[in-house]
Amino acid sequence: MGIRRISRETALQFLYQEDFTITQGQEFGYDLEERFDLFCTLFQVNKKAKSYALSLLKGICPRLDEIDSQISKAASNWRLSRIAATDRNLLRIAVYEIIYGDNVPAEVAINEVVEIAKKFAGEESPKFINGILDAILTGQKS
Template sequence: MKRREAREYILQILFQIDFHPREEFEEKINLYLQCNDNLDEEMKEFIISYAEGVASHVDEIDDILNKKAKGWKTTRMSNADLTILRIAVYEISFMKDVPVSISINEAVELAKKYSDDSSPSFINALLGDIVNTDN
């Protein structure tokens, strides 16, 4: 399985978990993975680690998004867009083995598939602002 497919699983997990208390995080991940028994153990471990990484940095990630999103706050963003942005900002800020251009492109592709028509350009612009400010 490629990282693109893994990102889709991570998006689905984090999207669902956002509607539940943080205390239920591990339980919800395990339940989700049980329902997707086509994944091998290595991929399950990767997905769990990745999702836990995003979740453990969610406050920092949301601070970055709130500072850079002109006229927007995370509380106003659609859940799909917010989850996609969290994954991308996690990759950009905390996973140095993923090239920034790949993170942005993958986020845009997820938005094309899981969000509305205006989301890909919004996500691309916001991530571009975050990256350009960090450099």
């Protein structure tokens, strides 16, 4: 498994943890790097994976509302709050890489989160995530 995959998994785990803090009325109003360093210490994150994971988080967190808006538009018939937390955070990672990332082809970003979904999410999650990301990618091209 490549370092970027491990980085994405680390970002997923961090976002998953923080998702519950946000839903309790708090925002990412803390020092992200400091919080991430603590997370890495507690969960013994691969040192080589930390850099890209932090880069993803620094990109996702300030754009969370924009990213969530993209997901909501593409996930017709689904409220964002009703999407499983793992799926929601995998979508956030991929949407960030598709829309704002400049060094990852969209197809790679989609494939990566679909593969991670097979490991961390429910049985139907890979198809669900792939469908939403395909709708976002199609919307970006038109």
